[in-house]
Amino acid sequence: MHKVYSSSYASSNSISMLPAEPKIFHGRDAEVTHILQLFRQESPRIAILGAGGMGKTSLSKAVLHHHEIATKYHANRFFIACDGSINKVELASVIGAHLGLKPGKDLTKAVLRNLASAPPTLLILDNIETLWDPVESRKETEEFLSLLTDIPTLALLITMRGAERPSKVQWTRPFLLPLQPLPREAAQKMFLDIADDNHSMEEVNQVLT
Ligand SMILES: Nc1ncnc2c1ncn2[C@@H]1O[C@H](COP(=O)(O)OP(=O)(O)OP(=O)(O)O)[C@@H](O)[C@H]1O
Ligand SMILES: [Mg+2]
Known part of the structure; x- marks a missing residue:
């Protein structure tokens, strides 16, 4: 029997549009293969780490457009640039807009509810260090990530500068090492x-x- 999913999911109001696949992309075959293997496990939670400009965002876009991923998640792939958000509420509002939710004061719960009733979904949170680096927003960011990863049908991929993974999330093993x-x-x-x-x-x- 097919599972019935919320009709509000990714409605026509959604602003979601995927970024293009990188046209120039070399030398990351091992990382792509590693990430695809992590995606074969249930509920993958993956962090692409590494110094600034190392190619984290490009790698995440290559994964986003990989045929295995496109086949598995179809239209339920969301790429969220986090660098415009300074706290969790702003991030929830951007994710909410991608999901086609009505704007509101704090969309955290609505986003979680929506994703929990959706078909298998890939959420990429790109450059999330903008929320994780500042001490003021680190805790709420980690809590939000932890709530997202309570959703079994959600695949989470973050990119973040540095070599440390946010805590409160069981990142899928074997860990991807910071990009070189x-x-x-x-x-x-x-x-x-x-x-x-x-x-x-x-x-x-x-x-x-
Ligand atoms: N594998 C690759 N092959 C060719 N060019 C690449 C590759 N990876 C990244 N680049 C290029 O290097 C530049 C930086 O890449 P990217 O934005 O992905 O890095 P980043 O690690 O996400 O940076 P930041 O830390 O600023 O978020 C971009 O111009 C991108 O096109
Ligand atoms: Mg980046």
């Missing part, structure tokens, strides 16, 4: 993709050292 710089060959490919055509490999290597 791209291997040299992948960095060369990336450079050649974005630079004009007049560069020798010697020049490219000079830039990359």
Whole structure:
């Protein structure tokens, strides 16, 4: 028998639109494979960590558009840029807008209810360090993440600067290690993709050292 899900889920008022798949993307095959393996477990909770500019957001977008993920979650994939939110209420309001909920004072409960009655859903919270780094909002952010991860049908993927995972969440094992710089060959490919055509490999290597 099919489970009946809330009709308010991802209504036509939803502002949700997925960001594009990265057109230039090299050298992260091992990480993509690792993440896909984590997705084969029940209720994956995954943190992509690493220093600023290391490629966390790009990796999350590559996963978002991977055919296995697209097939599993279809339209129930949400990519939320957290860098415009300074606290949990603002974040809940952005997620609520993506889900097509009516705006309100604090959408935390409505978001949780909506996701709990939805079909299997992937929620990507990108650059969540904007809420986790400041001491004032860390605790409420961790509590919100913990409530989200109480929803068994929800797959949660966060990206966050640094090497520490938020506590109060059972992150799926084996943990993905913080991203390291791209291997040299992948960095060369990336450079050649974005630079004009007049560069020798010697020049490219000079830039990359
Ligand atoms: N695997 C890759 N191949 C080619 N280019 C990449 C790759 N990963 C990232 N880039 C490029 O590097 C830049 C930084 O990537 P991205 O925004 O994903 O990093 P980030 O770790 O999310 O950064 P931040 O810490 O600022 O959030 C972008 O211009 C992106 O296109
Ligand atoms: Mg990022």
